[in-house]
Amino acid sequence: MTVTIPESPADLEDFLADDTKVKAAYAEEGGLARLIKAYAKTMHEKDPGIAAQIREQTQLIFHEMMEANGMDSKKSKVNLNYTEPVQQNRAARRHQPNPDAPGAVLNGEFPNIAAYLQTIWNKANLKGDAAEKLQRVKDYSEKIPSEGGFLVPEEFRAELLIASLGAAIVRPRARVIPMSSATLRFPKIDETSRVSSVYGGIVVYRTEEGEELVESQAAFGSLKLEATKQTALAHVPNELVKDAPAFGGFIEQTFPEAMAYYEDLDFLLGTGVGEPLGALASTNTAIITVAKETGQIASTVLWQNVIRMYARMLPSSLATAVWLASPDVFVELATMALEVGTGGSAVWLVDAHGAPVLTLLGRPVIMTERAPAALGTQGDLSFVDFSMYLIGDRQMMTAASSEHVKFTSDKTTYRLIARNDGRPWLESAITPHNGSANLSPFVQLATRA
Secondary structure, three states: OOOOOOOOHHHHHHHHOOHHHHHHHHHOOOHHHHHHHHHHHHHHHHOOOHHHHHHHHHHHHHHHHHHHOOOOHHHOOOOOOOOOOOOHHHHHHHOOOOOOOHHHHHOOOOOOHHHHHHHOOOOOOOOHHHHHHHHHHHHHHOOOHHHOOEEOOHHHHHHHHHHHHOOOOOOOOOEEEEOOOOEEEEEEEOOOEOOOOEOOOEOOOOOOOOOOOOOOOOOEEEEEEEOEEEEEEEEEEHHHHHOHHHHHHHHHHHHHHHHHHHHHHHHHHOEOOOOOEOOOOOOOOOOEEEOOOOOOOOOOOOHHHHHHHHHOEOHHHOOOOEEEEOHHHHHHHHOOEEEEOOEEEEOOOEOOOOOEOOEEOOEEEEEOOOOOOOOOOOOOEEEEOHHHEEEEEEEEEEEEEEOOOOHHHOEEEEEEEEEEEEEEOOOOOEEOOOOOOOEEOEEEEOOOO
16 A cells, blocks of 8 residues: 655545555655655745745845944854754854953853852852952943943853753743843744735735736734843852862853753743743643543543644644653553554554653654643643744843852852843644644643543
C-alpha cells in the first residue's frame, strides 16, 4: 500500500486515526516519522502563511518605527526569521554583550563578576585602583538613578544570561526583543481567520483589463511590552565573599539557574498584570484546548490525544514546536501504544542503550516541573512554539549589597535586578481557509477527570 502524504490538518487527523494507513506508514523506510516530516515540509511549502508574511511585513514596520524615532534601522539585530530551527548556540549568540547597552561603559573594568561584586561590597576597604573603579561604577550608576543599585557591566549581564540558557525553557526558544526604554510597541498582524481574507483584510481578486481594482489591506496592530522588575536575592556568608574563586563559582552558577527558573515560571504562567503574560497562562487567548477522547479514563494520556494536539498546531510552527510535559506524565508517554487491529506497537522508543528517546512525532519532549499542571489536569501536556512568544529585554541589570538584612548571621545580602516582559505574539487562534478546526502555536490537552 502506497502511503499518501496528508495535505491539510484535517487530512492528517483522518490519516492518524486510520489503523491501516498508520500500519502501512510504519512498514515503509523511515516509519511514521518520515511521513510526519514530509507533511510538515509539504504544508510549509504549500502555504508558508504567517511564517513568511509576518516576517516580511513586521520587518518593514519595525524599521519604519525605528526610523520614525530617529534610530538607525540598519543596526537592528532583531531576527524575525522564526522558521529557522532553534539551537542553543543561536540563543547564546543573541545574548552576546550589546555594545549599546548602558552597562557597556564599564566593560573591561573587572576581571570577572566576582571581582565586581567584591568591589561593591559595603564591607570592602578599598584603596588605590580598586577605589577608583568603585567610584567609576558609582558615577555611571548615578546617571540612571531610577534603576537603583550599581550598574552591572554589560559583559557580565550577558554572561549571566548565557549561563542561564542551559537551565531555561522559554528564553532560548523565544524571540528576544531589545528594549532601550521601559516600554516598547512591537507590531503584529491582527488576524483571526483566513476564510475570506488573509492577514486581517487582504483579498486577492482576478479582474479583466481596464476594470476597477478592488481595494483591500492588511490589518496591523501592536503588542505593548512593558518591562517589570525581576529581582534575585542571595544571602552570602562574608567568608565566602572574601574567597574570590569560591565566590565566583557560587555567583556564576547559582544566580543564572535561579533567574532562569523563575523567569520560566513568569514566561509560562504569568498573569500579564505587573508581570509577563505566560505562553501557557489561562489568560492567553490564543491557546487551543484539545478535548479528551470519549470514555477516556481519568489521568491518562492516549496516542489519540497526542495526534489530535499535533493536528491543531499551526503548520508553520511544526519545525520549532516542543512538547512540555509534567514529570508524572512520563509513565503515560512511556506506556502509550498504537493499536493496529488485534495487535499494536509501542509509540515511545528507546535508543541502543535502552534509554528513552524524548520525542513525540519527531518533536522534542521537555519533562519539567514548570509545566502548568500535574497529570490529569489541563497543562500537564502542552505543544508549544515558543518562537511565537516575545520577550522584551531591558538590556540593563543593577546590583546592590546590604550587610544589615542578615547582620546577626554575618552574611551579606546581594540583590540583582533585571527588567523584562513577555507576551504571546498571536492573540487568537487562526481559522484556516477551508473552515476546519482552528490552529495555533499554543496547544494543550484538556483535563481528563
